[in-house]
Amino acid sequence: MKPGGQYRKGANAERWLVKWYLRHGALHAMRTAGSHSSFDVIALFKDHTEVVQLKAGSKPTSKDSIKFLKAIKDIAASAYLVHLTRGQIIITWMNGRGFLSPLCDGKL
Numbered sequence: 001m002k003p004g005g006q007y008r009k010g011a012n013a014e015r016w017l018v019k020w021y022l023r024h025g026a027l028h029a030m031r032t033a034g035s036h037s038s039f040d041v042i043a044l045f046k047d048h049t050e051v052v053q054l055k056a057g058s059k060p061t062s063k064d065s066i067k068f069l070k071a072i073k074d075i076a077a078s079a080y081l082v083h084l085t086r087g088q089i090i091i092t093w094m095n096g097r098g099f100l101s102p103l104c105d106g107k108l
Helices: 005-023 062-072
Strands: 028-031 041-044 049-055 078-085 087-095 097-102
Touching: 005 028, 005 041, 005 049, 005 087, 041 097, 049 062, 062 078
Parallel strands: 049 078
Antiparallel strands: 028 041, 041 049, 078 087, 087 097
């Protein structure tokens, strides 16, 4: 992959996810681009907030999970750790509970 290719892949997936949230009722959704924050995407709804950490390369490791769990322990939001693979965004876990479920049908 070209230098920066992995970043572009992740950034494109984040942009897609922001649009997905807006189509599915979010009042506001945004990327935290380049900030190296604990979350890649934040979506605000009328009655709740969702935060997402998206891994565009390798599958999330237990180290990734522990780091994200520490970051979300004191916030009142639904938290998702997701993995982009073969054009699909796969939910690895939500709020620390593991499961695998496609977030979208088909290709990004």
